[in-house]
Amino acid sequence: MRASTPAVDRLRHAWIFFRHWLKDPLTTASVVPSGDDLARSMAERLTPDDRVVVELGPGTGAITGRLLEQLAVDARFIAVxxxxxxxxxxxxxxxxxxxxxxxxxxxxxxxxxxxxxxDAVVSSLGFLAMPESICREILQAVFEVMGPSGRIIQFSYTPRSPIPQRVLDELGAECKRVSTAWRNLPPAFVFEIRRSG
Ligand SMILES: C[S@@+](CC[C@H](N)C(=O)[O-])C[C@H]1O[C@@H](n2cnc3c(N)ncnc32)[C@H](O)[C@@H]1O
Structure with a gap:
């Protein structure tokens, strides 16, 4: 699978994104698509053992292309x-x-x-901007389909966990910061959320 992303396409996607942010800033959660440094930082967290991978909130595909490059050839991948x-x-x-x-x-x-x-859920959802009840529902839905050692790879623009501690405790989960995409605008922090212990 190959992405065709010439500069004009990137501009077009940025424009579509900006228009939707104007209409619904809380759901869109970002003014422009993520940069490539962040896309790489997210994709680097995937391993060859990840056979089933889900992307949540792919938007216009800023991170998707890097995930597709990183995936094992026979891995199954779906974007929601x-x-x-x-x-x-x-x-x-x-x-x-x-x-x-x-x-x-x-x-x-x-x-x-x-x-x-x-095995792995790669999420760009704007949890920090969501009501806690929606955050909880999404995480419950993810944990329902994820294997015991599955994890969520999530980015956020602040260095603290984007998931409220109360929700993590209810789910028996933990959230750890694993890398930083300093060259993203703004710099972004990558987290992994998994079942504790
Ligand atoms: C911050 S944008 C990230 C887009 C893209 N992955 C990027 O990094 O440029 C969040 C995306 O999540 C989508 N989204 C928000 N709530 C969602 C939900 N409940 N289910 C699926 N997608 C959702 C939005 O429409 C938007 O495309």
């Missing part, structure tokens, strides 16, 4: 995006990609039957 125009742009950009248009809270319904257990 709430915003239909973003999902359409994504499908156009990566014609072979499996894309589900829908809410991460309904992950169990959106995943094909042979996509369980999930």
């Amino acid at each position: 995006e709430l915003n239909a125009p973003f999902a359409e742009a994504l499908a156009k950009r990566f014609p072979d990609l499996k894309v589900a248009t829908g809410d991460a809270r309904k992950l169990a319904e959106l995943l094909p039957a042979d996509y369980r257990p999930v």
Whole structure:
């Protein structure tokens, strides 16, 4: 699978993104798509043992391309995006990609039957901007489909955990900062969230 991302495409995606941010800033959660340094920092967290990988909130695909490069050739990958125009742009950009248009809270319904257990979930969702109840619902949905050693790879623009401690405790989970994409604008922090112990 290969991404065609000439500069003009990147500008077009940035423009689509900005327009949607104006309409719905809390869901879009960022003014422009993530930069490539952050995309690489997220993708580097994947390992050859990750056979089933889900991307939540791919937007127009700023991180998706790097994930596809990093994945094992026979790994299964699906991108779940709430915003239909973003999902359409994504499908156009990566014609072979499996894309589900829908809410991460309904992950169990959106995943094909042979996509369980999930090994890694790569998420760009703006948890810091969400009500705690939605954050909890999304994480519950993810933990329902993830294997015991599965993890969520998540970025945030602040160095503290984007998941409230109360929600982590309820789920028996922990969140650790694992790397920093200093060259992203703004710099972004990468976290891994997994079951404790
Ligand atoms: C901060 S943007 C990240 C986009 C892209 N991954 C990037 O890094 O440029 C967050 C994305 O999550 C999507 N999103 C927000 N809530 C969602 C939900 N409940 N389920 C699926 N996608 C969601 C938004 O539409 C948006 O595309």
